[in-house]
Amino acid sequence: MSSIISHAIGSAYQISYNHCMKHQMMLSYHHKKCHPNEGKLLNEPIPKKRFGQNFLHDSTVISKIIQVLSLKKSDYLVEIGPGQGALTQHLLAGCQQLNVIEIDYHLADLLKSKWGHIPNFNIIVKDVLQYDFELLMNHQQAFRVIGNLPYNISTPVLFHLIQSKALIQDMHFMLQREVVDRLTAKPGTKQYGRLTVMMQYFCQIDQLFYVSSEAFKPKPKVESAVVRLIPYTNPPVICHHLSVFETIVRHGFTLRRKTLKNSLAPFISVQKLEQLEIDPMRRSDTLTVLEWVNIANILKNIT
Numbered sequence: 001m002s003s004i005i006s007h008a009i010g011s012a013y014q015i016s017y018n019h020c021m022k023h024q025m026m027l028s029y030h031h032k033k034c035h036p037n038e039g040k041l042l043n044e045p046i047p048k049k050r051f052g053q054n055f056l057h058d059s060t061v062i063s064k065i066i067q068v069l070s071l072k073k074s075d076y077l078v079e080i081g082p083g084q085g086a087l088t089q090h091l092l093a094g095c096q097q098l099n100v101i102e103i104d105y106h107l108a109d110l111l112k113s114k115w116g117h118i119p120n121f122n123i124i125v126k127d128v129l130q131y132d133f134e135l136l137m138n139h140q141q142a143f144r145v146i147g148n149l150p151y152n153i154s155t156p157v158l159f160h161l162i163q164s165k166a167l168i169q170d171m172h173f174m175l176q177r178e179v180v181d182r183l184t185a186k187p188g189t190k191q192y193g194r195l196t197v198m199m200q201y202f203c204q205i206d207q208l209f210y211v212s213s214e215a216f217k218p219k220p221k222v223e224s225a226v227v228r229l230i231p232y233t234n235p236p237v238i239c240h241h242l243s244v245f246e247t248i249v250r251h252g253f254t255l256r257r258k259t260l261k262n263s264l265a266p267f268i269s270v271q272k273l274e275q276l277e278i279d280p281m282r283r284s285d286t287l288t289v290l291e292w293v294n295i296a297n298i299l300k301n302i303t
């Protein structure tokens with residue numbers, strides 16, 4: 001890793017570490033105590049609900065995730081939310097560089113005490129949604145992103161990462177099953193929505209396997225699934241007006257039960273829809289990604 005990158009990462013660590021310290025000092029922190037006679041703390045933090053801490057403990061599931069990653073010794077990895085390190089330890093063993101981004105400074109300390117001495121391991125204590133992934137840019141190599149994501153922020157994390165897609169080789173995430181079903185949904189289904197269209201435009205997406213809630217501690221209320229997203233280097237369809245695309249998709253799905261004639265009325269006429277061979281009486285959730293892009297491409301500017 002170049003010195004510029006390590007400097008950038010170092011600064012992020014310092015700045016965000018102090019910020020998190022300040023923030024978290026104000027919140028009470030709990031520990032599970034050992035038997036009083038032992039007179040020491042086990043240092044095993046109680047999972048924090050606000051950080052979506054459902055820790056993976058099923059070794060079969062962990063192995064399955066590591067297997068689908070097909071790690072190479074030359075890989076440059078970024079793990080979001082390493083937690084207590086269920087995946088981290090396996091990632092570390094199989095790559096050239098591992099950066100982890102963890103919001104919980106106490107867990108970051110735990111990881112530091114376990115693997116802080118390993119030169120290719122870097123801990124960034126920060127809210128991933130505030131983190132600028134450009135800081136991890138390595139001119140030689142795109143990075144691979146992995147994470148058992150906190151479910152309460154998984155959709156914003158996906159949208160945040162997509163802004164740095166040019167730096168990313170691929171992404172593997174454990175997500176709420178419902179979110180994976182939305183990511184891979186087909187037009188005309190109830191799961192098909194804004195998240196589907198935006199992510200399918202930018203990435204090839206494959207649902208890999210479902211994971212039972214039994215695999216986590218504490219057990220979440222929902223089922224999970226592992227998904228792979230590969231940002232396209234050459235997208236199958238090219239949108240020339242990305243901001244227009246984002247606006248019409250957002251608008252179209254806000255009014256998903258209306259016909260296109262009504263929901264897209266502020267942006268496109270019935271004649272123009274017909275010119276694109278799109279029936280104005282259809283609804284947003286029936287349009288393919290290609291059709292959304294075709295609409296955006298004839299609109300150029302909208303305000």
Ligand code: SAM
Pocket residue numbers: 051052053054055056057080081082083084085086087101102103104107126127128129147148149150151153
């Ligand atoms: N990777 C671990 C595992 O599989 O056992 C932990 C996964 S747990 C579902 C989610 C992790 O993300 C927690 O460690 C949590 O503290 C961390 N996290 C939550 N919100 C975060 C945020 N905004 N930025 C970075 N990490 C976050």
